[in-house]
Amino acid sequence: MKHLNKFLLATLCILSFSTAQAQDDNNPWALGLGINVVDFFPTGEDAPLGGYFDEFVNSGDHWNILPGISRLTIARNIGAGFYFEAAGSVNKIDKYGDEGWDGLTYYGLDGTFNYSFRNDANAGWFDPVLGVGGGYTWIDEEGVATLDGTVGFNFWLSDHFAFNIQTIYKHDFEDNPVRSHWQHVAGIKFALGGKDSDGDGIYDKDDECPEVPGLEQFNGCPDSDGDGIEDRNDECPNEAGLPQFNGCPDTDGDGVPDPKDECPTVAGLESMNGCPDADGDGVKDSDDECPNEAGPKENNGCPWQDRDNDGVLDKDDECPDVAGTAANNGCPEPTVEVIEELNEYSRTILFDLDKATIREESKETLQAIADIMKEYPQTIFHIGGHTDSTGSDSYNLKLSKERAASVREFLITAGIPANRMTSEGYGESQPIATNKTAKGRQENRRVEISLDKDKEMKKSATEDTTDM
Structure with a gap:
């Protein structure tokens, strides 16, 4: 047990350092914790061992299990569905095939290149894995190199957490007490790494706006006003608007967006910059002194009227019904x-x-x-x-x-x-x-x-x- 404690402490320190470095380098990693089973029997050897896959799941007679966490792994994604996984395991060997052993200590360090059929961490929860690699295994003081082949399944319960089962065949080419054996694994995995500077749940490598919290549908870019148009393409990012106006609103619904509308709360005409012209005389109502009577612009939108025909328009004529002179504001002057x-x-x-x-x-x-x-x-x-x-x-x-x-x-x-x-x-x-x-x-x-x-x-x- 003394050796076991030293092993676990050293492994945890290595994994912690590696994980911290990986996160700083913005690389995706995964940390695994689990238990392992060592089985020497179904390896195709002579007695007291059996043939390949013989009594493969005979846990009562052949499986060696150490209670508690007995296997630690760290994995790094390589790309295109491949990742490399390093594993350290410890066990206690009481059964060697049909024979009993006197509680020998088992250590294993292994590294395998694996291929995930899931291919992408966001592509589903079921993740079959095949791998090949090698390792070194010790039983007490005897150690031997092995060729490893593995098959397993990850069940992703979220983007960062999975349940894992795995079977590894470790082949020994030497005549050594360690001998070839199977190692079965069950445990959990935590996906680590990946930098998310703005904390919006989208890694910087996939985030087109890594310094500003945003939305997944906009590749990490924000939509402050929630109008479905991301801020960088929104001419009015703080006011909900319409796509045809590049995210700007049209409060009065006259087809002229508010920033270009001189009368944004009153429906008007595009030719009048969004302002109404009730009498259709080409003078917007706000500048029209006679908004309900058509008149020329020169007369501020009022009609040309001179009831007394004295040459002074009624609007300027202080005596509109009596002919006068312009000098006297349209009123008559005594002769x-x-x-x-x-x-x-x-x-x-x-x-x-x-x-x-x-x-x-x-x-x-x-x-x-x-x-x-x-x-x-x-x-x-x-x-x-x-x-x-x-x-x-x-x-x-x-x-x-x-x-x-x-x-x-x-x-x-x-x-x-x-x-x-x-x-x-x-x-x-x-x-x-x-x-x-x-x-x-x-x-x-x-x-x-x-x-x-x-x-x-x-x-x-x-x-x-x-x-x-």
């Missing part, structure tokens, strides 16, 4: 004749003596002025007050301002927006007749209405800035 008409009315406005109070009989005239102004809703009018030269300059200037303001206030109450009128007094500084006669002074005492050009220019400038 010289209109201004003259307003002034004919305004010159008849009467005030109380030396006061800004409008006399009752002039209110009908002012209402007529308001009605004319309402026809020009975008025009800013200026109301100017004037006096004759009677009295001081300061008094005349103050009175003219108050009378102009009084007219403006009346027109506001008549419905004219305050922001469309300005007023100012000019006193006696702008006479239209001589102040030397009563008739001339009467003409100089007046209210005049004109266009406020400064206000119009400022309004136009503000609108232009807003448009920009």
Whole structure:
């Protein structure tokens, strides 16, 4: 038993070192553990032995068995179904054919070249094996070289674990007490070796993406979004998509993949980069100011409409039903004749003596002025007050301002927006007749209405800035 312990320890150290080296070199290996039976009887020898295969399974009379693990093997795949297996075994010989021996110690070291009919570790669970090789066997101090032939079966319960049975014939060419014999084996095998850097269960030699965990159907490459398209061929590896779009999704189902779709959640047209064009005018709805009315691109998708035929499109026309001018945003501007008409009315406005109070009989005239102004809703009018030269300059200037303001206030109450009128007094500084006669002074005492050009220019400038 002392020799047995030394043998097992040495064998385990050799196997452990070999296995570690094999794994580092990325080679497939297999480690086997089992029991062995030694039988000298059915070897074709003279008595006390029998003929070949005579009483081949007579375990009770002829088999020598050492309880416990009594055989260790290590195997390395060579390729094309071939592998080399080295084995170490130990036994205790109590039976030599029909004779009894006095518990001699048996050691065996063998190496065989084997062929697996399974050919591939992934090709099924049933694995018949044939092999040939040689070895050296000792019984106590006597040793002899042998020619070995083997037949066996591996039953693979998984890719890395198998149950093994095997029969080996060891032929001795010398006249030695060891003699030719049969060795029967039963045990288990563990497939070792094979590097799997990313831990995905696919060896690096078969893994096309050895540094990234992947799937067997993609030869070890990943499919992060699970859409059936491996990441390296997937233009959208983190979003499940369709094969026709190289793995990218089409959320709105319009035939335009999301990365190229400017409106990915709304079905649209390929010609519009995936955006809709409800009115079919060639302007996508997001840029179309009239998405349900066909119109040209130059008009932001709105139809060409100019109801009042004034040359200003309805969309820009602040007075779309009344002909006007482009300068006044499509609204009408008062002509010289209109201004003259307003002034004919305004010159008849009467005030109380030396006061800004409008006399009752002039209110009908002012209402007529308001009605004319309402026809020009975008025009800013200026109301100017004037006096004759009677009295001081300061008094005349103050009175003219108050009378102009009084007219403006009346027109506001008549419905004219305050922001469309300005007023100012000019006193006696702008006479239209001589102040030397009563008739001339009467003409100089007046209210005049004109266009406020400064206000119009400022309004136009503000609108232009807003448009920009």
